[in-house]
Every structure is written in structure tokens, then in C-alpha cells.
Amino acid sequence: MREYQLYIDGSFVPAESGQTFDSINPFNQEIVARVSRASAADAKKAVVAARRAFDKGPWPLMPREERSALLKAVSDKINEKGKELVALEVADSGSTIRKAKEDIFLSARSMNYFSKLAALDLTEPVEGLGKPGFSKNLIVREPIGVVAAIIPWNFPLKMATWKLGPALAAGNTVVLKPSELTPCTALELAQIIHEAGFPKGVVNIIPGFGPEAGEELARNPLVDKVSFTGSTAVGKKIMALAADQLKKVTLECGGKSANIVLHDADLDLAVDGALYAMFYHQGQCCEAGSRLLLSRKISAEFIQRLLEKVGKLRTGNPSDPSTDLGPLISRKQQERVLGYIKQGKKEGARIAAGGGVPTAHDLANGFFVQPTVFTEVRNEMKIAQEEIFGPVLTVIQYDTEDEAIALANDSMYGLGAGVWSRDNERALKIAGRLRAGTVWINEWHLISEKAPFGGYKQSGIGREFGIEGLKEYTETKHLHIDELGSREKKPWYDTVVPK
Ligand code: NAD
Numbered sequence: 374m375r376e377y378q379l380y381i382d383g384s385f386v387p388a389e390s391g392q393t394f395d396s397i398n399p400f401n402q403e404i405v406a407r408v409s410r411a412s413a414a415d416a417k418k419a420v421v422a423a424r425r426a427f428d429k430g431p432w433p434l435m436p437r438e439e440r441s442a443l444l445k446a447v448s449d450k451i452n453e454k455g456k457e458l459v460a461l462e463v464a465d466s467g468s469t470i471r472k473a474k475e476d477i478f479l480s481a482r483s484m485n486y487f488s489k490l491a492a493l494d495l496t497e498p499v500e501g502l503g504k505p506g507f508s509k510n511l512i513v514r515e516p517i518g519v520v521a522a523i524i525p526w527n528f529p530l531k532m533a534t535w536k537l538g539p540a541l542a543a544g545n546t547v548v549l550k551p552s553e554l555t556p557c558t559a560l561e562l563a564q565i566i567h568e569a570g571f572p573k574g575v576v577n578i579i580p581g582f583g584p585e586a587g588e589e590l591a592r593n594p595l596v597d598k599v600s601f602t603g604s605t606a607v608g609k610k611i612m613a614l615a616a617d618q619l620k621k622v623t624l625e626c627g628g629k630s631a632n633i634v635l636h637d638a639d640l641d642l643a644v645d646g647a648l649y650a651m652f653y654h655q656g657q658c659c660e661a662g663s664r665l666l667l668s669r670k671i672s673a674e675f676i677q678r679l680l681e682k683v684g685k686l687r688t689g690n691p692s693d694p695s696t697d698l699g700p701l702i703s704r705k706q707q708e709r710v711l712g713y714i715k716q717g718k719k720e721g722a723r724i725a726a727g728g729g730v731p732t733a734h735d736l737a738n739g740f741f742v743q744p745t746v747f748t749e750v751r752n753e754m755k756i757a758q759e760e761i762f763g764p765v766l767t768v769i770q771y772d773t774e775d776e777a778i779a780l781a782n783d784s785m786y787g788l789g790a791g792v793w794s795r796d797n798e799r800a801l802k803i804a805g806r807l808r809a810g811t812v813w814i815n816e817w818h819l820i821s822e823k824a825p826f827g828g829y830k831q832s833g834i835g836r837e838f839g840i841e842g843l844k845e846y847t848e849t850k851h852l853h854i855d856e857l858g859s860r861e862k863k864p865w866y867d868t869v870v871p872k
Contacts (some may be wrong), residue, residue, distance in 0.1 A: 375406040377556065377580065379415055380563035382422035386600040388581075389414045396556055399467035399700040400691055400739045402720070406465070406631040408556050411581030416589035418511055419577035423519045423546040424595045426574030430641070430660035433516050433544040437492050444488035444541060447562075449551045451481040451534075454565065455761060458558055460692075465557040466529055467700040467740070469691045480534040483822035487538030490843050499851070507864075509854045514847040516544035517621060518597035521590035522609070523583075524559075525603045526552035526702050527657045533559040535822070535837060536600055537566075537576065543846035545598070547578045550587055554702050556580035583607060591615050598846070601625065602659075604760075605786075605831050612834075623835030623845050625659070625827060627760040628788030632662035632817070633803065635774070638793035642815060644678045646793060647766075650817035652686060652744050655698050656764040657706075659832075660789035662817055666777050672770045676725065676748060683726045686744050689736065700739035701763055707740040710763030714745060717756040722747040722767070742808045752780050752825030767851055774803060787829025791817050810836070 378385040390410040395404045409417075426432055432440070451458065455477050462473040468738040499510035522536035540547045551559035562579040579586055580743060587607075591599050591614035598621040601611050605626040615622050632650050634643050650662025667675050691699030701707045707730075714728055727745030742763055750757050757767045771777040781790055790809040792800040797814060804812040810827045813819060820826050825836035835845050860866060 374404050375557065376408075377406055377560040378409045378561070379411050379419070379580065380567065380576070380578040381415070381419045382577065383567070383571075385563070385567075389418070394553065394582075396554070397703075398464045399489055399702055402738050405461075406557050408560070408580050409581035411550070411586040413585055413589035415579055415581065415780065416550075416586040417593065419548040419579050419640065420519060420521070420590065420593045420595045422574035423548050423577055426572060427516070427546040430546070430572050431572060432546060432572055432575045435544075437494070440541065440544065441488045441491035443569055444484055444491050444538065447456055447565055448481045448488060449570065450565040451484060451530075451562075454561065455481070458561060461557050461561065462530060463691050465836075466526060466555045467702060468654060469696050469699045471692055476528055476531045480530045483531070484534050484538050486822045487534075487542045490539065490840070491542035491823050494846070495840075495844070499770035506856055508856050511852040512856070514543070514844060514850050515850055517846060517848050518545060519548045519595055520545045521593070521596045521599045522547055522549045522835065523587050523590060523599065523603065524549070524551055524603045526555040527659070528655060529555040530558035530562060532602055533562050536602075537562075538822075539837070539843045540600065540846045541575070542658075543763040543843055545846055546575045548579060548590060548596070550590060551580055553580065553582045569803060578595050586673065587611075588614060592617065594618055596620060598622065600846075608833065623827075623837070625837060626788075626831065626833045626870075627762075627786060628659045628661070628828065628832050629664060629758065629760050629784050629786045629792070630660055630662050630789035630809065631664045631666055631807070632783070632791045633666045633777050633793070634668060634671065634675060634780060634798075635792065635794040635799065635803075636668040637795045637799075638671070639795055639815075640671065640675060640678065643793035644675060644682060646791070646815070646817055647679060648682050648686075650791060651766045652683075652698060652764050653818055655701055655742070656766075657702065657762050658818065660820070661762075662789070662791055663761065663766060664752070664781075664784075665766055666780055667768060667770050668777070669770045669772050672768075676768065680726050680746065683744050683746055688731050688741060688743065688834065689733075696763060698744060702740065704740055706763065707742055710742050710761055710765060713756055713759070713761045713763070713765060714742075717747050717750075717754065717765070717767070720754045720756065721749070721797045722751075722754060722756060723749040725768075727764070752783055758784065778803060778806045782806075785831045788827075788832035789813070818842055
């Protein structure tokens with residue numbers, strides 16, 4: 374069993390209360406690590422350290438190239454420790470080993486990308502402001518200050534790098550709170566950051582629970598911005614807490630993404646795509662394609678092919694490379710998902726696959742749910758409106774493209790969407806009418822650190838990734854530099870100033 378402490382002001386320290394919590398392997402319920410439990414007092418301490426590092430430390434004024442080199446060193450170290458991090462992510466989060474390998478690789482790759490962003494000068498001229506020769510005008514991007522980053526459990530290390538990378542690249546200092554369910558790889562990242570030689574207090578990582586450490590971060594007056602990824606319900610709470618000081622917020626929240634298959638789709642591709650969209654990481658993805666909208670012209674054949682494939686999915690030990698679906702993150706999540714399955718049956722949807730817990734005795738200690746497909750779903754049912762965050766696909770049929778678009782948009786969420794068709798132009802026209810932050814055409818889950826990602830409607834506020842995501846971690850300053858050099862030529866000379 375591993376042991377982890379809080380990382381505050383460049384040191385690994387126990388929680389002030391001395392309390393710890395256990396992080397559990399969702400496959401066998403063994404303890405993966407005993408972890409110091411950050412309380413509000415520890416969160417305050419971490420914020421004070423980050424504030425000092427921003428206000429008095431070298432970080433925000435450090436040459437961009439130096440900040441960039443430190444981020445690159447983190448990327449390299451993640452790669453070096455790759456194997457260990459993969460095994461730890463599998464044990465701590467129930468991620469299949471195939472997904473975990475991809476996650477660790479992508480964590481290193483995105484840190485490398487953010488290190489390049491750190492070297493960019495984002496200053497831009499403002500053209501056409503006033504007459505030529507009067508003044509020079511620049512838009513300057515400066516760090517916001519202290520960023521509190523709060524992340525969920527579904528992509529633990531990747532989320533940590535997705536928050537730390539751009540926040541640090543822009544020159545902010547950070548307090549990161551990983552999920553209490555998956556703190557381990559973020560704390561390994563703390564060790565990596567420590568070894569890389571970041572100035573004290575620039576990065577602070579405090580594992581703990583939402584209502585204790587998390588709320589303190591959202592309300593603490595020394596925090597300038599909260600960057601949150603998690604459920605819409607908690608996102609709203611954080612926004613309310615942050616409102617008191619009008620803190621900046623970006624919120625990456627839930628989804629119920631519509632996956633539209635047109636009658637002219639390549640069915641081999643679309644069936645596999647629908648499977649991947651829904652069942653990747655047991656459906657525990659914010660952008661999971663959990664509402665499958667099928668053209669009635671192809672729905673019978675599509676469902677038959679889909680069910681054949683679902684029947685072949687292997688649920689099992691996440692460390693086994695042949696496993697397609699591992700356990701859900703916790704007993705609570707398992708019960709929640711089973712509750713939705715019960716609800717779907719009550720609402721009159723038909724279970725076409727799964728619907729329960731796997732019976733194999735070697736899975737008895739894990740928090741498993743069978744890959745489940747509901748057909749005969751109506752979009753107004755709870756199982757089609759609420760985010761289940763588990764392996765439960767709802768299939769809805771439509772007759773016309775207008776109807777498909779209306780169904781897709783009839784949701785409080787607007788995170789992702791997809792269109793499968795052999796005709797890109799047709800798919801593009803539909804994509805333009807979908808109220809979602811990302812639309813994939815003949816693809817799914819492709820999220821890149823280079824392209825903005827985020828939600829319409831209650832899926833969030835702001836965007837992550839790319840230059841747009843970097844700018845979310847900056848304040849914008851207009852710099853006006855006079856070039857006239859003489860008071861008589863000033864346009865305001867004849868207004869109030871006595872001659
Ligand atoms: P969650 O909202 O329960 O928790 C997320 C984080 O917030 C955790 O660190 C948790 O400790 C913290 N938290 C909980 N209550 C808090 C409070 N009152 N104050 C401050 N912090 C608090 O979400 P989860 O169950 O960990 O993750 C699943 C959710 O995350 C899903 O809704 C999913 O869609 C969403 N998600 C969104 C994205 C995205 O990019 N849009 C990505 C991944 C996950």
C-alpha cells in the first residue's frame with residue numbers, strides 16, 4: 374500500500390488534522406493508498422502559499438522560455454515513469470490497461486504541448502485605433518493569479534495535466550484538488566513537479582473531499598479563478614461560491630451527447646463508432662455518446678449488428694489487456710447506474726442487452742455493471758435526459774433529419790454530438806444546427822489539447838485547450854502608448870484643460 378501526503382509550498386506534509394482516507398481499487402476493493410485528507414484549513418494553507426508564490430515569487434515574471442522548460446521536464450518525467458503510472462491508474466481508477474496506457478501517453482503529450490504554449494508571446498497589436506502616429510495599442514495577456522483547479526475521477530492524471538499545463542503556461546500559480554476517489558497519479562505528479570524544480574508554492578496538490586477542501590478553494594478570497602471539471606450540479610455550487618468575489622470560472626460539466634446515424638452511413642463504421650462512443654471507459658466519459666439517434670430506415674439492421682457486438686464486449690479485470698470494460702469507480706456509482714436501469718424499465722423502455730451486474734465469480738468484488746442497451750426509448754424519459762455516467766446506451770429512432778436535430782438539441786446539456794454519414798456536406802449542415810461544443814463527423818471521443826473543448830448550455834462555461842483555452846487563464850490588458858509627444862496635438866486639448 375502506498376502512502377501520500379499533501380504537497381504544499383514545495384513540501385510534502387500531513388493534513389493539519391492528521392486525518393487520512395483510503396483510495397480503493399474498484400476491481401477488488403483492496404486499498405491502493407492511504408492519503409492525507411485535506412480539510413478547509415489545509416486548502417487555506419495551500420492558497421496562501423500559491424498567493425505568495427504569485428505575488429512575491431519569480432514565477433509570473435520568469436522568462437517564458439524558463440517556464441516552458443520546466444513544463445517540458447514534467448512531460449519527459451511522465452514518459453519516464455510511464456509504466457508505473459499506467460499500473461497505478463488502473464489500480465486506482467478501474468481504467469482498463471489499454472485506456473490507461475493511452476491516458477498516460479496523452480498526459481505527457483499535452484504537457485509537452487502546453488510547454489510550447491508557455492513560450493508564446495500572446496501580445497497582439499490593435500489596428501485602426503485612432504489616426505496613424507497618434508498612439509500604439511497593444512493587447513497584453515497576463516496571468517490571472519491564483520488558480521484553484523478541481524477535477525473528477527474519470528481521467529485522473531490527464532485531467533491534472535489539462536488543468537496544470539495551461540494555468541502554469543500562462544504564468545499562474547495553482548492549487549489542484551484531485552478527486553477523493555482517484556488521488557494517486559496526481560500525487561505522483563506532485564513528486565515529478567517537485568523533482569523538476571518549480572519554485573515553492575507555484576504548484577500545490579491537495580487530495581481531499583469536495584465539501585471540505587473543494588468548497589474552501591471556491592470561496593477563498595485569495596483565489597482569482599476556479600477551473601472546475603465535474604458534474605453540472607457541483608459546477609453550479611462552485612459558481613455560486615465563486616460569485617462572492619466575482620472570481621473567474623471555467624466549468625467543464627456533464628453531458629448527454631446525441632449520436633446521430635443517418636440512413637446513408639457506413640454501417641460497419643457507425644456500429645463500431647456507436648459502441649466506442651458509449652462504452653469507452655464503461656461510459657464514464659462526459660462526452661459519451663449516450664443517446665443514439667437512429668434513422669428508422671436502418672434502425673432494425675443497426676440495432677441487430679450493435680447487439681451482436683455488445684454481446685462480444687469483455688467485462689473483466691482491467692489489468693488484463695483483453696478486457697474491454699472494467700469496473701465502475703465506486704459502489705455508489707454502481708448503485709446509481711443500476712438505479713437508472715430500474716428507472717428505464719419503469720418508464721417503459723426495453724432492455725435489449727445487459728441490465729444487471731455480471732455474474733462471473735471473479736468479478737464479485739468489483740463495482741461492475743453489464744454493458745446495457747435500452748431500445749424503444751423516448752427522449753423525454755429520464756434515462757435519455759439525465760447523465761447516467763455508466764455503460765447504459767439509450768436508442769431513439771427518428772424519421773426526418775429535422776426530427777433528429779430537434780431530438781439532439783432537446784437536452785439541458787450541449788457537450789458533444791456526432792453525425793455518421795457517407796455524405797460530409799450533409800453531415801456538416803446538420804453539425805451546424807447542433808447545440809454542442811464539439812461535433813464529430815464519422816468519429817467520436819477525439820479530444821485534442823490543440824482544439825477548444827467545452828460545453829453549450831449546462832455542459833459548462835468556457836473552453837479548454839488550444840490558444841483559446843490558454844487565454845482562459847489570462848487577464849486581458851489594453852496598453853495604450855502615446856506617440857504624439859506633444860500636448861497641443863492631443864484630441865482632448867480643447868476640452869477641459871486650462872490653456
Ligand atoms: P463531481 O462533480 O462529483 O466531482 C468533481 C470534483 O469536484 C471532485 O474533485 C470533487 O471532490 C469536487 N467536489 C464535489 N463537491 C464539491 C463541492 N461542493 N465544492 C467543491 N468541490 C466539490 O464529479 P465526478 O463524479 O467526480 O465526475 C463525474 C462528472 O464529471 C460527470 O458529470 C462528468 O460529465 C463530468 N466531467 C466533465 C468533463 C468535461 O470536460 N466537461 C470531463 C470529465 C468529467
